[in-house]
Amino acid sequence: xxxxxxxxxxxxxxxxxxxxxxxxxxxxxxxxxxxxxxxxxxxxxxxxxxxxxxxxxxxxxxxxxxxxxxxxxxxxxxxxxxxxxxxxxxxxxxxxxxxxxxxxxxxxxxxxxxxxxxxxxxxxxxxxxxxxxxxxxxxxxxxxxxxxxxxxxxxxxxxxxxxxxxxxxxxxxxxxxxxxxxxxxxxxxxxxxxxxxxxxxxxxxxx
Numbered sequence: 001x002x003x004x005x006x007x008x009x010x011x012x013x014x015x016x017x018x019x020x021x022x023x024x025x026x027x028x029x030x031x032x033x034x035x036x037x038x039x040x041x042x043x044x045x046x047x048x049x050x051x052x053x054x055x056x057x058x059x060x061x062x063x064x065x066x067x068x069x070x071x072x073x074x075x076x077x078x079x080x081x082x083x084x085x086x087x088x089x090x091x092x093x094x095x096x097x098x099x100x101x102x103x104x105x106x107x108x109x110x111x112x113x114x115x116x117x118x119x120x121x122x123x124x125x126x127x128x129x130x131x132x133x134x135x136x137x138x139x140x141x142x143x144x145x146x147x148x149x150x151x152x153x154x155x156x157x158x159x160x161x162x163x164x165x166x167x168x169x170x171x172x173x174x175x176x177x178x179x180x181x182x183x184x185x186x187x188x189x190x191x192x193x194x195x196x197x198x199x200x201x202x203x204x205x206x207x
Contacts, residue, residue: 004033004168018181019167021160022108028157033165038097038158042090045149046083052122053078060129082146089150093158103182104160107152114148121145 008016020026028036054075061071107114124141127133166173174180 004164007167007170007173008164014181018104018106019160019164021104021156022106024152025157025160029161029164033161033168036161038090038094038153038161039087040090041157042086042088042093042150042153043083045153046086046146047079049118049146049149050075050079050082052118053125056122056126056129060126086146086150090153090158093150093154094162096154097158097162101162101177102159103177103179104157104163105155105182107156114151117144117147121147 008019011019021029028041057071057075057078058068060066061068061074121141121144124133124137125145128138128141163173166175
């Protein structure tokens with residue numbers, strides 16, 4: 001059977017650019033599609049963010065004279081909960097992508113807005129370990145903590161994976177889609193135009 005990468009080369013440049021995705025999607029899609037399913041990517045993200053909780057659990061457990069094994073147990077339970085939650089959200093995004101049949105959205109130019117959220121969430125969660133804070137504030141902290149991963153999977157990765165999976169199975173990748181490609185971000189278009197302008201200037205200087 002023809003590999004999806006071979007079939008991807010048959011598409012026009014705009015659709016190839018959309019399906020190749022950014023560096024993060026390309027990293028995941030290096031592996032077989034059954035390994036890089038949104039469910040497993042969600043689980044992986046849940047595990048990664050939980051690693052950042054290991055130090056706060058250990059530190060505040062030491063401050064409160066909680067036995068180390070109890071702190072590790074509490075961290076392990078929290079890790080299982082977050083992995084399950086992120087896995088469920090990844091699976092839900094995959095189902096929604098199959099139903100809505102919408103194109104993936106490239107998020108490269110929006111990462112700077114999402115980047116602070118996990119750190120804000122981690123700060124709120126850490127404060128909650130030292131002091132009593134309202135349930136609403138703690139809930140907001142957890143939302144900030146896990147938001148970027150599930151949001152990336154829902155908007156970008158799950159729709160991309162669905163189309164690539166159809167390519168891999170030899171099916172018509174864009175069947176049933178009202179719109180096959182997301183409108184380019186104005187910033188992305190500007191960056192592309194700037195790159196093209198630089199190429200023209202470089203060529204003129206070399207001549």
